[in-house]
Amino acid sequence: MTRPLTDDQRLLQDSAREFFAERASVKALRADRAAGRPFDPALWQEIAALGFAGAAVPEAYGGSGMGWRSLGLVLEAAGRTLVASPLLQSALVGVAAIEALGSDAQRAAWLPAIAAGEMTTALGLDEGAHHAPSRIAMRAVREPGGWRLEGQKRFVPDGATASHLLIAALAAPTPGAPESLSVFCVAGSADGLVRKPLAMADSRGMADLDLTAVRVADDAVLGSVGEAATALEGVLDTARIGLAAEMLGAADALFALTLDHLKTRRQFGQPIGAFQSLQHRAARMFVDLELTRSCVLAALDALDDAAGVSTSVRSAAAQGASVASVASVASLASLASLAKARAGDTLHLVSNEAVQLHGGVGMTDAYDAGLYLKRARVLETLYGTAGWHRDRSARLDGY
């Protein structure tokens, strides 16, 4: 259930908002855009030094062990100023994948490196312009002492810059056995890997990846081949929830910007925010934002609860706690879809309204509204549009 923020979480939220507002405002994104770089490596080191990169990494692995809700608050704060950084792909998706799929040795090797800002990851999942985890053609073929990866990934966030790529591929544990999804950790410098950076409208880095006979050792498999498919779904739900938090932050900040414009822009001898038709549009956005906030917080809580469940399941593996974890997995999936769909709808509405309510100035490159609009559409599409999640939600509920 949705719990109020603890004092620690409030403190974290305040310091994260303050840090990003001062150190990584939208101006920083403009500077990155002008310099043609997807993000500022010096900024990432500061983010890591503040403990944000390791917010969801357990203390035993060098993180701050604050949990998913705390990381969600950081992502929300980053979303407010459209911060371009490896936070989403490394601190959220990478940590979730290694936590859920990785062996103890892999956790020990990689989680501290991510928390320290030394290792960055990018999840190579989708192979087309739409989110479709059930349509993956990338294959991993068994070879002596390892695997050979063949295929293509498209629109991989941070794909051009990450030090390591987490590649989802179909693989069979033994020759002739049925194939299922597994995840392989591939160094960015691996032979046979070609990364083609994509210039996206939102100025954040994505890349297409070509893998031709990329060879990795057995210890590059996260966990073991043939056992990742279900857990990968949970990793994706974690990604969707964290992304929804980032989207909420973007929508919230853009709404504040728009509200400020309504109060200060004068026409017909008064602030345009005095007109009822505009007041009602603003009020509807507020209602939407608050409903979305509830969904995002509830979903982040469910992640922390599920982490508690899986830890206790792990520690009491043989004692049959599986019923509770199955139920919580189902509710996590539907909460993830709820949060992502609502965040998508809300950000869509707010980004369109922001440009319209700002009038001509909203169309100019010098003003921030357009940057939010462009980022909005990328985030809405990533890991499933609102429509995709409505369909999934109906399927989860059996209709």
Place this chain on the structure above:
Amino acid sequence: MSLETFRRDTRAWLETNCPAAMRTALDEKEVVWGGRNASFPNDDARLWLERMGERGWTAPTWPAAYGGGGLAPAENAVLQEELRRIGARAPLWSFGLWMFGPVLLEFGSEAQKHAWLPDIIRGRIRWCQGYSEPGAGSDLASLATRCEDRGDHFLVNGQKIWTSYADKADWMFCLVRTDTTAKHAGISFIVFDMRTPGVETRPIALISGESPFCETFLTDVRVPKDQLVGQLNGGWEIAKRLLTHERQSISTAAFGGGVGLDLVTAAQQSVGLMCGQLADGDLRVRIAAFRMQERAFHLTVRRAQAEARAGGNIDHLAPLFKYAAASVNQQRLELLVETLGLGGLGWEGDGFHPDALRATRHWLRSKGNSIEGGTSEINLNVVAKRVLGLPDPT
């Protein structure tokens, strides 16, 4: 007493005193409204009200001096948890408890509190609300029912409308005009017995059929002067405070009354499945969108409750609830009627399933959700001005 002790004692008391029949879901027809002519669906309901009323637990946080429970907020939270735990019905539904009582506690004289609160708590007097008038709906402060000072009494003339259960109520709390030269500052808050000569009520039929709403005609109604609550011409402040209590009770209690049909089940049966999915793909997506919206609303209610319990300020969320609750209820009933096809548009008779007939009536009745107790447009005005700080037009 520690909360643990309180919980233990409360649980034991409820175990002994809450009749088994009162631990079942409450059907609308079995609601106990109390009053001089109270009707009870059965003896257990009468007993349950007597026992809860005697303890003051129909109004748990009101001072014991007036017959209330005298509980601290934390104790009340425990009581509500324990009541929920056994699925206990509310012993009494009452505009006195939800609306008039809270403002009487704040604005009434000591004598008035002693005169009226105990009967509200025990469910002995049933109250109705005389607010709206034919010429004063959203612009409530333009109300025109005249109240003249006649020395030893007030004389009231005018008409009220949308008075819920006026034909069944014993007393009315009523907004009247005591000064015609000022708008908001010319309104007073009075109460009177509905048996007073000159008070007449007439029920209003709605598009959904019979309704609890009435017109109330007031012709030369004499009201004793000690039945003025608060200051003369000071009624608007009380009126506004009461409306916040009303909106809270509307958004938490009144909507979403059971039609007895689950939307998804009804759709699966009525529309059918193709490859495991609803055969009507467009309807399927709209049902999914609605259910997610409904869930987002419930999560928001729970978030606000959790924040309020933790001592947080939720003033910015309050005006949102009534707006969102109305919209969610209307969407649900529109989808339900659409899902049932022509079977969801029956008016009466054996040719239709009783649940389907209820769906028709609820669907039509739900159109009022965004009108009564402050229209959705007024709700949005409140959000824009009070929460977002947008300016008034010049």
